[in-house]
């Protein structure tokens with residue numbers, strides 16, 4: 001809140017001046033608060049299509065929250081929704097959904113898993129249209145479906161892929177209220193693995209993850225651990241933990257119960273020691289792109305009982321147009337941002353350092369998806385990370401490991417504070433939520449991937465960007 005724009009946003013006169021000038025006046029995002037009792041508290045309206053397969057799983061999760069559950073009483077599937085709620089022991093209240101109704105909601109959830117063709121899409125319209133103005137700020141509009149590439153017919157694939165276009169557009173419509181929209185695709189047979197994705201998506205932890213999809217694959221059934229300490233007993237490596245996003249990842253994983261091994265380069269020793277002392281973790285000083293680093297990391301993790309969560313966060317930018325790029329800048333960026341991760345993973349796998357159910361999480365970037373002037377080296381490295389994650393997901397799944405990536409957008413750090421005012425304001429506002437994210441938003445997404453109940457979540461690339469227009 002240190003700049004002029006933020007100061008204006010923080011008082012009524014300033015806000016109305018910004019509004020008059022046609023400038024965005026975003027509502028603060030509601031983030032996770034450890035004092036909250038459970039992952040969601042509020043009013044949720046549940047809808048479903050014919051033959052919806054995920055209602056039982058939805059209600060199993062809502063039962064574990066403090067949600068007050070409603071459903072459209074006049075919907076053709078009202079009896080199915082009520083039956084599923086009753087079976088799960090959830091009290092569901094039928095309401096007449098219509099424009100101008102008095103009831104307001106904190107979340108809409110629609111189970112579209114039974115869609116067979118594009119002709120079914122009108123059910124989205126019938127569910128959402130009457131209530132679109134009834135969503136409170138910081139609300140959620142979630143749609144559940146099946147991955148289109150595993151559909152039974154081309155028509156069904158079209159209907160499932162359509163969900164993504166729908167939620168991305170809903171996200172743009174509700175973003176001004178700091179509300180977000182996501183699609184969760186659940187493979188057949190993966191219903192029991194839905195829990196961590198649904199709870200993350202509906203909770204405040206996903207507040208800057210907007211217009212995204214999460215795919216849940218079939219994995220061994222797992223119980224959701226304690227919402228406040230889901231990583232209890234786990235050992236997590238975080239590279240680049242001395243500052244910025246890496247520091248926040250280390251703090252968040254420790255908050256969630258993990259024992260953190262924070263790694264950074266020797267010149268960052270002072271900052272790293274401070275972070276590690278505050279979270280009661282362990283530290284390792286190393287350059288991840290050095291030849292020795294993979295073995296050093298493996299040895300240190302072994303001492304700690306093996307690694308459960310491996311977060312490849314350390315990264316550098318060395319920006320120049322390709323025409324002006326020095327060779328060593330090119331090589332350094334690729335070595336640190338891409339090759340080091342591969343070498344470390346190779347060593348951990350070869351030495352058996354990754355514990356059963358282990359989770360590898362890479363940090364890509366929106367610019368790796370979109371490309372950026374002066375960042376051929378950086379964008380190549382970060383796009384390479386995406387290719388690596390997508391290729392390795394099925395390979396590692398055979399060993400019971402997961403691998404995912406986050407792709408941050410404009411995240412408020414010391415680095416972004418140093419960008420000139422106008423450029424910074426454009427970067428910060430050019431998304432559906434009209435604000436930058438915080439390092440903790442990236443960290444929460446990483447903690448979700450590392451959650452042992454996310455064992456069905458692999459090969460996902462989730463942007464943490466408030467639905468930035470860049471590369472969308």
Ligand SMILES: NC(=O)c1ccc[n+]([C@@H]2O[C@H](COP(=O)([O-])OP(=O)(O)OC[C@H]3O[C@@H](n4cnc5c(N)ncnc54)[C@H](O)[C@@H]3O)[C@@H](O)[C@H]2O)c1
Pocket residue numbers: 239240241242243244245246263264265268286287288289313314315316336363364365366407408409410411412413415416
């Ligand atoms: N800040 C953003 O808006 C943003 C956006 C997209 C992606 N990212 C990515 O997020 C990650 C963290 O970014 P940040 O903004 O916190 O950066 P940062 O520069 O503030 O922090 C990076 C950390 O990594 C460490 N590091 C760098 N090279 C290393 C090496 N060879 N070995 C070990 N440690 C090394 C640094 O010392 C530093 O502590 C990076 O991978 C970055 O590319 C950031």
